Amino acid sequence: MRRVPDGYPHGPAAALAAGAALEALEALDEPRAIILVEGVSDQIAVDALARRLGIDVERTATLPVGGAQGLRRMLHTIVARFPDARLGGLYDIAEADVVRRALEDSGLLQHGGRPQDAGFFACAADLEDELLRACGPALVEECLAVNADLTAFRRLQQQQEWRGRPFDEQARRWIASGARRKLRYARILVDAAPLERMPHPLVAALEWARQT
Structure with a gap:
């Protein structure tokens, strides 16, 4: 019940996911599409929705870049190795300028363009916030x-710092307070959310990748 989804790094290894993603690129066999995300929890969410929707992702890779600051390096590597792959991704709105500059520098976006024109879609705060x-x-x-986590969550709600705060803020803080917890709930929330309410950026990134 409390396990991280199989096949994904967790603990200290999750912090090194961007390096592992670069290694994973070497193993890809001419992917049709590559979806770039900030961290492992985002990767889990994208993969979970793809499975839920029955999307064929056999040749679509979802890779974490280790935060928006790692995007430029990853883009240069992918463009050089897989020039025909369709690129897309997710990012937090606070990182919009960083993402835009990385896309422009990689030749994937004209100066002054919008990241979404290149298949990169912004989450309002982050993907956990969108899913909550x-x-x-x-x-x-x-x-x-x-x-079996409701009791632990109630304890956070009773803390003076969090008492009376909006529910989404409380839940986001609780999920973010444990590395394994954040990875677990990426899949749990995607599996639970009604499809008609699924976050637009998450759906849009997958739809973009399907246009191959």
């Missing part, structure tokens, strides 16, 4: 209860 709002408080608490 997609689920809503009642469904999030149901997920916590099913996964």
Whole structure:
């Protein structure tokens, strides 16, 4: 119940995911599309939605870049190695300028263009925030209860610092306070959210990758 989804790094290894992603690129066999995300939890969420939608991702790779600052290096590597692959991605809105400059520098976006024109879609705060709002408080608490985490979450809600704060802020803080927790709930929330409320950036990135 409390395991990180199989096949994904966690703990100290998660912090080195960008380096592992560069190694993974070497093993790819002419991928049709590559979706770049900031971290491993985002990678898990993209893969989970792809499975839920029954999207064929046999030749689509989802790779974490280790934060927006790692995007430029990854883009240069991919463009050089897989010039025909369709690129897309997710990023946090606070990193919009960094993402835009990396895309321009890699020749994937004209100066003054929008990242979404190159297949990169912004999350309002981050993907966890988007997923929490997609689920809503009642469904999030149901997920916590099913996964034996509701009592721990209630303890955070009772802390003076968090008492009375908006539910989404409380839940986001609780999920982010544990590395394994963040990875686990990336899949749990994607599996729980109604498809019609699924975060637009997440859906848009997958739809972009399908246009191959």
